[in-house]
Amino acid sequence: MFELILTLVLLVIGFVFGQIAEKRHFRSIIQREAETRDLLCFNERRIPQDMFSPHVTLVCGSVxxxxxxxxxxxxxxxxxxxxxxxxxxxxxxRARREAVLRMKAQALAQGATSVWNVRVETSSIHQGQRQGIGAVEVMAYGTALVPR
Amino acid sequence: MIVTNIEYIPGKKITQHLGMVSGNTVRAKHVGRDLMAGLKNIVGGELKGYTELLTESREEAVRRMVAQAEAIGANAVLNVRFSTSSVAAGAAELFAYGTAVVAE
Incomplete structure (x- = not known):
């Protein structure tokens, strides 16, 4: 009986706080996406000739x-x-968009105008473990082009 | 040292290919963090401790890869890829690899 009550309480807590956190996170993501819209991201490997610049750096974002x-x-x-x-x-x-945003933030901090060859990678942490922590890691990385 | 995940460097010529270089690291967080993450599992949301851990280890892996590239006389690492895997409970392996080249 106690276990049933505990499960129900955890379900309610999870639902309420999870929903609030998710809504807040999505709002923040949408806002930051609007702010970083000027920074272009491509998953194209070849940089067009007219955008060439010898200043390239690897940028990453993970969550x-x-x-x-x-x-x-x-x-x-x-x-x-x-x-x-x-x-x-x-x-x-949520995780993917956040990772890409963090990558963009790093690129912007270095004065980049575009990011090329963006790759997004997902891995789950504690997968095989019973009673484990169900979490996913998302990492986004790419090459930032800094015009000089 | 130029590190990028594209196969060439804009405006530079690759004069020498030195083969693959890699760097890895396995890290674990202390029990307190794991406990906190377990609690966070109820309400959901970002696990800051783990994000921090993985960011640190990724930087470490890249540093090791760059050190290896420097040791063989390269001045750039191209086509860098990352991979993550969890080896044991609470520990994660971060692996970075790329191609070491000499560019002019």
């Missing part, structure tokens, strides 16, 4: 985001019937 208890629960249920796990989709979207 580790954890799932909340509610999402974990929903995903476990979803596992039974199959289909889209939208709880995790928004988590990963």
């Amino acid at each position: 580790v985001v954890s799932v909340d208890f509610f999402k974990h629960f929903v995903a476990t249920l979803r596992n039974l019937v199959g289909g889209r796990v939208s709880a995790y989709e928004s988590l990963l979207e």
Whole structure:
């Protein structure tokens, strides 16, 4: 009985705080994306001739985001019937956009105007562990072009 | 030392190819951090401790790769790639690799 109550309480806490945190995070992402819109990002490997500049540097941005208890629960249920796990989709979207934003921030700090060959890599931390921490790491990296 | 993940350097000529260089590091965070991350697992959100850990280790891996490239006389590392894997509970391996070249 106690365990059931504890689970329910954790579910409610996870749902409420998780939703608040996610909404706040998305607002901040949208705002910062608007601010850094001038910095162009490409996943093209070849830089066009007319944009050439010998000043290139590697820039990276990474973020580790954890799932909340509610999402974990929903995903476990979803596992039974199959289909889209939208709880995790928004988590990963958030993490990717945040990683790209951090990469952009680093590029802007170095005075870059564009970032080329952007790669995004995702890995899960503590995957095989029972009772482990369900978290994903997303890393974005690319080559920043600094015009002189 | 120029480090980039494209295959060439704009405006420079690659005169010598010195092969692949790599750098890796395995790091773990102290138990307190793990405990905090466990709690954070209930409410969700960013795990700052882990982000910090991975950023530090990535920098370390890149430093080692650059040191290796310097040791063989390169002045640039091209086509850099990263890879992450978790080897044990609470520990993560960061691996960076690229091609060492001499550019003029």
